[in-house]
Amino acid sequence: xxxxxxxxxxxxxxxxxxxxxxxxVLGARRAAAKSxxxxxxxxxxxxxxxxVKAVYDPFTQExxxxxxxxxxxxxDKIKAMRLTGNVEIDVWSGSGGETASGSKxxxxxxxxxxxxxxxxxxxxxxxxxxxxxxxIQGIAWDPxxxxxxxxxxxxxxxxxxxxxPGRRMARKxxxxxxxxxxxxGVAPKDIYPLDLNRAFRVLDRIKSNTVWATxxxxxxxxxxxxxxxxxxxxxxxxxxxxxxxxxxPLAFSFAQNLIGDGCLAILKGAPNKENAIKLxxxxxxxxxxxxxxxxxxxxxxxxxxxxxxxxxxxxxxxxPNNPNNLFFDNDYWADNLDAVSRRFQEWLMT
Numbered sequence: 001x002x003x004x005x006x007x008x009x010x011x012x013x014x015x016x017x018x019x020x021x022x023x024x025v026l027g028a029r030r031a032a033a034k035s036x037x038x039x040x041x042x043x044x045x046x047x048x049x050x051x052v053k054a055v056y057d058p059f060t061q062e063x064x065x066x067x068x069x070x071x072x073x074x075x076d077k078i079k080a081m082r083l084t085g086n087v088e089i090d091v092w093s094g095s096g097g098e099t100a101s102g103s104k105x106x107x108x109x110x111x112x113x114x115x116x117x118x119x120x121x122x123x124x125x126x127x128x129x130x131x132x133x134x135x136i137q138g139i140a141w142d143p144x145x146x147x148x149x150x151x152x153x154x155x156x157x158x159x160x161x162x163x164x165p166g167r168r169m170a171r172k173x174x175x176x177x178x179x180x181x182x183x184x185g186v187a188p189k190d191i192y193p194l195d196l197n198r199a200f201r202v203l204d205r206i207k208s209n210t211v212w213a214t215x216x217x218x219x220x221x222x223x224x225x226x227x228x229x230x231x232x233x234x235x236x237x238x239x240x241x242x243x244x245x246x247x248x249p250l251a252f253s254f255a256q257n258l259i260g261d262g263c264l265a266i267l268k269g270a271p272n273k274e275n276a277i278k279l280x281x282x283x284x285x286x287x288x289x290x291x292x293x294x295x296x297x298x299x300x301x302x303x304x305x306x307x308x309x310x311x312x313x314x315x316x317x318x319x320p321n322n323p324n325n326l327f328f329d330n331d332y333w334a335d336n337l338d339a340v341s342r343r344f345q346e347w348l349m350t
Contacts, residue, residue, distance in 0.1 A: 038275035039068040040091035045217030046240035050296035058291075059282050065275050074098075075337075078107055078267065087269040090276040092129075097174075097333030099129045099263035104334045108265035109273065115281045123301050129265035132283050133292070134299035136235040136318050137175065137258040140223055143251040152230055153255040154324065155183035159205060166229030169222045172212040174337070174344050176203065178258055178326055179232055188326040196340065200347055212348065224248040239297035239316050257318050260328035261301070 040056075042048045048069065056067035070089055075098055081087045092099065092108070102108060108128035116125055123131040139158055141151040152158045158168065158179070170176045180202035181191055211228050213219045219233040220240075224247050238252040264283060266276045282288060289305035292298065297316035300306050309317070318325060333340075 035272045035275055037066040037068055038090045038272045038279050039070055041072045041089055041093055042069050043072050043216045046237060054292035054295050055283055055288055059279060075102055087267050089267055090270040090272045091279055092265040092267060096261040096263050096330040097328055099265055100330040100334035101337040103128050109268055116284050120286060120302050120304055122303055129263045131261040131301050132264045133262045135260055135262055137232055139253040140233040140238050140250050141230050142223055153253045155179050155256055159183040168206050168210040169213055169228035169231030171219055172214050174340050191326055192329045192332045223250055235316050236297040254318050256324040258326050
């Protein structure tokens with residue numbers, strides 16, 4: 001793994017402006033600049049509720065620009081938009097690995113670093129995308145059903161059906177491959193490049209006993225309804241169940257986690273590019289970062305925002321020095337996402 005990558009993400013967890021785009025003479029661009037809306041994709045559920053409350057609505061109040069939300073499309077749909085010339089999304093919001101893959105494919109507009117207070121960001125912007133938050137994956141369960149010692153805490157225990165019998169749940173994404181290798185005893189420093197044959201052998205052990213969640217909110221609903229016993233979910237999603245209106249309260253393990261960054265980018269050909277620039281710049285402000293993360297238990301990429309986290313949300317931050325944790329390698333996924341995704345989908349169908 002790239003040393004700078006690891007250090008930057010550890011800095012996020014340790015908690016340790018706007019420049020207008022150059023004017024254009026094209027009529028289409030002038031029309032886009034006068035638009036009063038911008039469209040961003042979102043994963044839905046409690047995460048979407050928090051982003052609306054902490055980011056989108058305040059942005060609209062400040063700028064008058066309405067934020068339209070569309071379901072997360074995946075890179076395949078982005079490719080299709082580019083091929084047909086029918087770009088319906090302005091701002092991409094997705095995982096670091098997918099965003100890096102999209103960058104390699106030439107999907108995103110270049111971003112001027114002057115948009116951001118770069119000195120405040122612990123993950124420096126790339127040429128065409130920027131990290132906006134860090135998220136944590138780990139084991140989740142219903143504590144009313146499974147008390148201390150009755151549920152898995154680590155990924156190795158997640159794959160131990162004898163010690164912890166019950167139905168498993170995982171998101172239908174390639175991140176389960178890192179989970180499988182960690183569960184099979186591979187040290188985090190040795191995860192990349194992925195040993196795919198070994199990862200799929202590990203997954204074979206629980207395949208017949210696993211329900212695959214197709215959306216992030218489903219990683220919560222399957223646990224809350226009792227359709228599964230233990231699952232791999234997200235700290236921010238589990239945290240949302242512990243507050244008012246959250247439904248059945250769930251628990252989350254910080255004994256071992258996968259840690260990745262959520263990123264923002266502007267699609268090439270975005271119909272509202274100028275408004276997209278403004279939204280991304282707003283998203284990275286320290287006060288906006290703090291407002292969002294205090295609502296949904298994410299980890300901010302702003303140094304100043306990290307100091308603004310509430311005592312309760314600080315309890316939902318992972319230990320950056322935990323040797324069991326793994327930081328996703330975006331560079332690996334930039335080079336391998338398409339091929340590995342195809343193999344994963346083929347495995348699911350066998």
